[in-house]
Amino acid sequence: MIAAEKITVRRTSIARSAWIRVLGVSVMLIALPFVFRLDGRAHGDWLQFFGRFHPVLLHLPIGLIVLVPVLEITGVKRPALREAAGFVLSVALIVALPTLALGYMLAYGAGDSGTTVTLHMSGAIALCIGLMLCVLMRPAWAARAQANIYPSLLVATLLVLVWTSHQGGSISHGSDYLTHYMPTALRPLLRISSGENVSPDSFYARHINPVLDAKCVSCHSASNAKAGLRLDTYDRLMRGGQDGTSILPGKPDASMLLKRVTLPNTDRHFMPAEGRTPLTTEEISWIRAWILAGASPIATTVPGVNIAADHSEPPPQPVDDYSALMPEILRMQQGQGAKLVPVSGKASDGLILRTVDISSTFGDAQLAQLQKFAPYIVEAELGRTAVTDAAFDTLSRFTHLRALHLEGTSITGTGIAKLSALSQLTYLNLSSTKVTPDSVTVLKKMPNLRHVYLFNTAAQPDDTSARKTP
Template structure:
């Protein structure tokens, strides 16, 4: 049995060599179906097996010809089987990696090196297995092959890690911190010294020339200006319409939120930096000192960068020994020196669900050395501030998004060295902060964005305390309010079969979303306010705007919802679709997925089905007869590229395919010259009819109107969804 199994494994290895060589030779012509994409994405899961197995096998192969090993039958058999298993796992990993590399976002020289070193490991391991019992295979050859394989494993792992995490993943925390600290304020450039480090640390691992997620590169100004497949990354001076800011303000649960789940997220200060950079159109060459003295971006830069004349602070306390610091580190707390050779310590607390104020009490033996304490997003309450006040040498205290209020601040006014205090996202109000802020004698910056403190109150605080930089966050220049972003949709799909709640959201707290369903533009007084009790029962167009006191109302957002009560049990195409835009064939029309606008948008291939040379005709079957009174269709118009609505749509129904009667005929209107690309829908209505079979025929326009540059040609018809009610 063991011999048969081994022979089968050897045959499988031989076949794998041929298959992999074939796949790589015809790689450019390779199209990976959806179900195989899932297999490809298991590449990071499987790759650890061949790495470990081959490393052990190569170590044993290196010492194989030692006398005690060459005569040991168990050693020889175990090594041969281990090498065979490692080569087979390498084959599986290479095939999975090839499938994964065909997905969007993987390209460049780094991928090429990762691919070929991985392929080399597999072929070398296979070759060693096949020739290792030959008479000419001696110790020098075995050792050279083992060393070559190990080098290949190291290089492949290095290139793979760089693809996944970025070139500087290992040393990123150290290098980024040193770069930020080394730039004098007087020489700092807004983009190079404030914006670029954020993009490099939080974004560039997925958006670089070697890993083009969304066809977007964030490593150089030209690529940033160009944007990606979803369009321009930002619009200078218009944060409300900038894709960059829309994505970072999405809920972390949203698939489009950036950075994605599992990656290091942007801090509130980093979000504020990006917002102000876009808002103020600071570009790529402007220096920080060129900004007005009270400009919010300059104030934030002042808090992050060091002036050129600044000297390292001398502390009047001794350092604690390394063992003491080491034992205070655990899964929810890090304690580390603030800088090399410095006695000062920095403390970061993690894991909100496990937080307890005792985690601070446990630091009693180093409380004199702690100068920086980060409690961002921890459930810290006013009564906990008494424990914080015991850290008498604190220079920096981060209380962003904690549960503290202004009343509790009196507990930490004894911190005579405190220079930076962040209170963003807390319940601090103007009255309480105004009464306490003077007690902090050395305070230089205080951050209060996303609190109850208004833009006007921030300005008043700044005026009253000129020695302190009051960072108010989302505001203009202190005079005019910022315009709100449009509301966003949380519904997973906008096609529904039964009553469904309307789910709208906005990234800014305290925003009122007002909406209409009658086609009118919502206003701040008469339009209903959105709540989670709003239920949709029919197809409807929702128009929504966001309003908040002290802000300009947002632009209007429009969301189309479509009801499809009945989904056929089977759908068949009577005529072929366009060879370029076939999507999922007949299944496309009832998968609850709507396409997007854009002649070059890749969503065409996923959600749009098209015809030009013949009608779009489908027959749907219901296993149990249904009574229907309307049939709708969703289509796209982009007259500049020859995409037009259907010339006519016919709806037929009946008890069997041979006895269908015409239920309705719909002729939509034509677009006009210069109309913007749009998504439209039509609906054919009729008296209730019980049907088992339903045939829908959509005929494309035979001749495009003379006013169009494609005049006289057949129009392209794109349809993504149909609705049966």
């Protein structure tokens, strides 16, 4: 009897100690966002270095967590599998905690913020706490002392996993990643909108959105929505943020967006903040006139605004079918890291070259390796990569290229005339590069080039009144 009592006391002590440890770790995890706030500022390259291992480790705990209920169910007839479920659950928890730590390092180090980032991080914290509770309650369930607590916790943990994974996918691929190509017939059932009612030929699409994209979206996007404000889509622009509605159709002077961009640059509320290039007088005039005219997403013209270079662009030419090259494209992506993303479900719409995940290591040599896929690429996102003027030799072979991002590179403009061979190129972003005024002379000879961005360059037009209200 005495020995049995000692065993009971020991088990009670162990259980109490386990609960204390779980409670302590849970408190630390919940306190993490309050101690290290995601304030939108970068906090060290070393954090980003370790944080970038988060995507590498991420899929291991996900797979283990999903495996647990499979083992528990199949273990009804095969007890050995049920015993394995306990081990897999423990390993999932052990791997999930450093995965969470690396993810937080990535967000905190890079200065990522915004609603989606916060929700993803909160879900990860809830997931780890759920796993700890599952590990804690499973022994009692296996001993038939508790029938419902562990299964309920496991189901709740799986639901949190699905929700957290969706938030993470939204950061990488956009909030509509799962629903973008959903059949029209299914959308009403799930109350999903068919998308924004924005005409590609509208004044907003051709003049307002490009300005916001170039000068505002870096701080107001899905992954970095400062003050809860996103400017990356028309719907989000009209929705506003924590400070209220950003656009009041017909009332430019009462619209928060226009107020902020026309404040003196010494005002702490002046936008764009942190020394970024301010809007020019012309751009502010466009926004003012557009708001006064009703801030329409479909109107093609705005009264009182006559833009000399405003020409209707010809419809894009379809590219050839690249389906047969998909195995090579996948091998390239696994080896090099650059991504070739389809514009749509139609192969004739072409591919988008994305290098954001490997921008620091992507240079002229890596670009040259893509020549085989060049005829199918319609947009090249090379911003902040290591490409130089030598890239123009390769880019001249991108015969269907319509949009080219070179912002934040060491481009000087030497050899830029080679882009004249790209008859479909309409968008070129050279902001924060070393291009010279001589490059502008070359670009003016490209009749189809409609949108050129030269902010923070020696070729930028002198506009000393850019920060004043027009």
